[in-house]
Amino acid sequence: MSLLEIEGLEVAFEDGQGAIARAVRGISLSLGEGESMALVGESGSGKTAAVKSIMRLHDPRLTRVAGRIVLEGRDLGLLSEREMEVVRGRAISMIFQDPMTSLNPVFRVGDQVAEAVSRSRLMPRKAARAEALELFSKAGIPSPELLFRRYPHEFSGGMLQRAMILIALAASPRLLIADEPTTALDVTVQAQVLQLVEEQRRALGTALLLVTHDIGVVAERTQRAAVMYAGRIVESAPTIELLRSPLHPYTEGLLDSLPGREAHGARLRAIEGSAPGVYDERPGCAFEPRCRYAREACRAMEQALEAAGSGHGVACCRFRELALRGIA
Amino acid sequence: MRRRGAFAAAAAGILISLIALVSALAPLVAPYDPDRQELSASLAQPSAAHILGTDKLGRDLASRLAYGGRTTLLSALLVVALSTAAGTGLGLLAGYKGGWVDSLVSRVFDVLLAFPALLLALVVAAAFGRGIENAILSLSIVYVPMITRLVRSACLVERKLPYVEAGRALGYSSARIMFRHILPNVAPLLLVQVAIDFGYSILDLAAMSFLGLGVQPPASDWGAMLAEARDTLLVAPRLALAPGLAIMAVVVSFNLLGDALKERLERRPRS
Numbered sequence: 001m002s003l004l005e006i007e008g009l010e011v012a013f014e015d016g017q018g019a020i021a022r023a024v025r026g027i028s029l030s031l032g033e034g035e036s037m038a039l040v041g042e043s044g045s046g047k048t049a050a051v052k053s054i055m056r057l058h059d060p061r062l063t064r065v066a067g068r069i070v071l072e073g074r075d076l077g078l079l080s081e082r083e084m085e086v087v088r089g090r091a092i093s094m095i096f097q098d099p100m101t102s103l104n105p106v107f108r109v110g111d112q113v114a115e116a117v118s119r120s121r122l123m124p125r126k127a128a129r130a131e132a133l134e135l136f137s138k139a140g141i142p143s144p145e146l147l148f149r150r151y152p153h154e155f156s157g158g159m160l161q162r163a164m165i166l167i168a169l170a171a172s173p174r175l176l177i178a179d180e181p182t183t184a185l186d187v188t189v190q191a192q193v194l195q196l197v198e199e200q201r202r203a204l205g206t207a208l209l210l211v212t213h214d215i216g217v218v219a220e221r222t223q224r225a226a227v228m229y230a231g232r233i234v235e236s237a238p239t240i241e242l243l244r245s246p247l248h249p250y251t252e253g254l255l256d257s258l259p260g261r262e263a264h265g266a267r268l269r270a271i272e273g274s275a276p277g278v279y280d281e282r283p284g285c286a287f288e289p290r291c292r293y294a295r296e297a298c299r300a301m302e303q304a305l306e307a308a309g310s311g312h313g314v315a316c317c318r319f320r321e322l323a324l325r326g327i328a
Numbered sequence: 329m330r331r332r333g334a335f336a337a338a339a340a341g342i343l344i345s346l347i348a349l350v351s352a353l354a355p356l357v358a359p360y361d362p363d364r365q366e367l368s369a370s371l372a373q374p375s376a377a378h379i380l381g382t383d384k385l386g387r388d389l390a391s392r393l394a395y396g397g398r399t400t401l402l403s404a405l406l407v408v409a410l411s412t413a414a415g416t417g418l419g420l421l422a423g424y425k426g427g428w429v430d431s432l433v434s435r436v437f438d439v440l441l442a443f444p445a446l447l448l449a450l451v452v453a454a455a456f457g458r459g460i461e462n463a464i465l466s467l468s469i470v471y472v473p474m475i476t477r478l479v480r481s482a483c484l485v486e487r488k489l490p491y492v493e494a495g496r497a498l499g500y501s502s503a504r505i506m507f508r509h510i511l512p513n514v515a516p517l518l519l520v521q522v523a524i525d526f527g528y529s530i531l532d533l534a535a536m537s538f539l540g541l542g543v544q545p546p547a548s549d550w551g552a553m554l555a556e557a558r559d560t561l562l563v564a565p566r567l568a569l570a571p572g573l574a575i576m577a578v579v580v581s582f583n584l585l586g587d588a589l590k591e592r593l594e595r596r597p598r599s
Contacts (some may be wrong), residue, residue: 061427089499107511116498167498250456311431 002032003174003207006106009067011049013060013278021278025231026067028305031175036201036208038218038239040254041228044275047211049179050228054209055092056084072174090120091167095197097180099160103152109163110136110148113170120171135160135166139196158189165196172204179211196222215254219243224311227251230276230286233305237312244326247314249291252324285316293322337588340581347578352399358391363546371564381434383567384560392548392571400530401578403464403542404493407529410468412522415475420506420514422476423483434480436471443468446532453541460549463542471525478521482514516593520586527582535577550575 011024024046031037039047052058056076069076071091079087096102103112105149110132117135118128136144139162152160160179168176178197182190198221201208210222218225218239220272225243227250235248246252253271273290276282284299285291291298297317305313316322350357351539355446359379366386374381380389422433440448452466484490495505530550536542551569557568576585 057493057496085499085501087499088497094494094497096490096494096497098490099492104491104509104513106515119498119500164494319500 001238002030003033003035003072004029004209005068005070006030006050007068007070009053010032010065011046011053012064013049013058014062014064016062016155019279020064022281023231023278024053027068027226027228027233029226029229029233029236031207031209034202034205034207035224036198036210036222038201038210038212038222039228040212040215040218040225042213042275044278046231046278047213047226047228048179051179051209051211052092054177055088055094057094059207065268089116089173090166090171090176091173092175093171093173094177094179095161095164095168095181098184099157099164100152100184103160104162105152108149108151109155109160110150113163113166116170130281132170135165135170139163139166139200140192154190158193161185161193162196165193165200169200169206173206173284175209176201176206176208177211180213181210182217211250215243216258222306227254230280231278232286232315233313234287234315235252235313237314238307241309242326243310246321246324246326247308247312247319248287249293249315249322249324250278250287252326253290255327256325258327294320331549333588333591336584340584340588343577344581347574348401350394351401353414354391354394354398358388358394359426360388360391362387362392362395362548364388371560374566380570381564381566383564388397389567389570392553393550393574396549396571397574398452399460399543400533400551400575403460403533403549404526404529405465407471407533408522408526411471411525412475412518414468415472416511416514416518416587418472418480419476419479420483420510423480424487424502424506424510428440430480431481433476436533437476439479440470440473444529446535449532449536450539450541452586453536457546458541459536460547463533463536467529467536470532471529474525475518475521479514482517483510486510486513516589520593523582523586523589527579527586530575530582531579534571 007026007028009024012019013023015021027035029049034056039051041047054069054076058065063256065077071087076084076087103109110129113131113132113135114125117123117132118125120130121131123131133144133148136148141147141159141162147155147159166173176197181197182193185193194217196207208222210218212218222239225239226233226236227242227248228234229250235246235251242251243255246255250271256269258270259268271290276286280286284301285303286292288298295318303315303317305315308314308319344483364387366382368386370384370386371382378388378390380393382388383392388521418433422430449463449466449470452469456462456466492505492509495509500509533549534551534554537549538555539556543549543552548556552570554568557571561568
């Protein structure tokens with residue numbers, strides 16, 4: 001049985017004036033125990049809206065969520081808020097994009113790690129502090145005793161994100177959601193932070209759902225990847241297969257825009273145009289206006305995700321005729 | 329500019345500490361029982377025996393000032409403590425929960441805020457009956473809306489910050505997030521308001537006692553002393569001046585302290 005099963009998830013935001021922004025338009029995915037999966041897509045494609053709804057972090061007064069989210073056989077949509085509080089941080093944890101603002105500015109970082117440890121492992125405060133300090137050293141944080149007593153503003157982004165990871169994994173959750181965990185960090189520390197996530201989650205057997213817009217990050221870190229566009233999953237496959245032989249033109253476009261494919265000094269290929277907005281209700285394939293391979297038929301109806309080999313799904317009506325380029 | 333503010337704040341702090349100390353230690357430092365009448369020494373001028381002289385009933389003014397300060401400061405402390413506790417709770421609740429809770433709290437307090445504070449306190453005190461306990465209670469109620477409004481608006485800002493969402497993602501309960509995570513971030517603002525409210529509550533308590541709704545004779549506070557001094561204002565103005573100056577000194581000091589705190593805390597870098 002899979003750990004997480006999402007079926008037909010839709011997320012829509014009401015702006016209070018009657019307009020409805022449909023951020024997520026029906027996605028389904030499943031994630032096995034200890035498996036790692038990437039959710040790739042550009043800004044506004046609904047990645048964050050989707051993963052936040054797994055933890056039910058949206059304000060229910062302004063958000064409509066439809067579909068089923070099942071974790072270890074339990075439908076999270078049916079849980080009370082109180083029951084959900086137990087799921088959050090224990091069964092599912094989350095790391096956010098900006099570590100500088102994700103920790104409380106008025107408390108020492110060490111105390112915040114200790115708070116998470118004490119709460120999730122039901123440990124007395126003092127033991128939790130010792131445990132947290134231990135975690136600090138294991139996470140490769142230099143001079144842990146010193147940094148333990150510092151405040152968030154005295155930390156670098158990379159160090160803070162490490163602390164955030166420790167907090168998120170304190171309860172040995174079954175699932176870790178990382179929402180663009182390295183976007184706000186220097187390129188030089190991105191790899192180290194991802195390395196830490198990988199080490200820690202493997203040790204704990206935690207599954208990973210990595211949200212990113214950087215397909216390069218995906219390549220090395222995940223077993224499977226799903227590409228999102230305009231609130232839908234357009235392609236989903238084992239990561240290596242997705243990179244080597246993409247079946248959706250949008251995936252190809254993303255790979256094309258990576259440096260290293262063209263001859264040195266050549267211009268990178270961008271995807272022309274821009275993604276449709278969350279208010280866009282045009283029929284047909286959402287990528288059609290930007291697609292190099294678009295035909296009349298693409299405008300007619302929306303293409304559902306279709307099986308194209310084992311574990312490979314694609315939402316493009318022309319995938320059989322196209323021979324798209326991947327990266328070697 | 330900066331230095332002058334710091335100096336004023338330090339002076340204010342020292343003055344408040346001094347007055348608080350004398351008031352707290354009144355039984356030890358006051359030379360006489362404040363209520364002991366000595367009619368033969370009625371309206372005595374300051375002397376070695378009575379350093380500030382005596383009032384109409386021959387009671388030692390210095391002793392009464394010390395004991396009166398005790399009542400005044402303690403009452404003000406209670407007003408501030410009660411209103412801050414209630415206002416903080418309601419403000420956090422309204423700001424964090426939003427929705428109908430927020431609407432209810434905000435509308436009710438908008439109405440309360442439309443009344444002049446003292447008038448409202450007088451109405452409440454009139455309803456509860458006179459006496460220092462009721463004066464404290466009614467002023468506490470009157471001070472709640474301002475605190476609530478302040479905490480609510482600060483909480484609205486904090487609620488949108490990622491650390492709150494991160495706390496929710498860790499499964500922290502609303503109560504934990506409100507009181508353990510948002511409150512410390514709101515505390516600096518609250519502290520400034522508390523300092524300023526302390527000064528105002530002394531003033532309002534004095535006004536209520538002056539009007540006879542506060543402390544009841546023979547007990548006394550600075551406001552009641554002012555009221556008593558009215559009869560002999562032309563003969564012995566020092567009887568009014570002493571409590572009046574005491575009130576002024578404390579209120580001004582608290583205002584200076586509040587301003588200095590505000591200056592300091594607003595400078596705090598917020599990331």
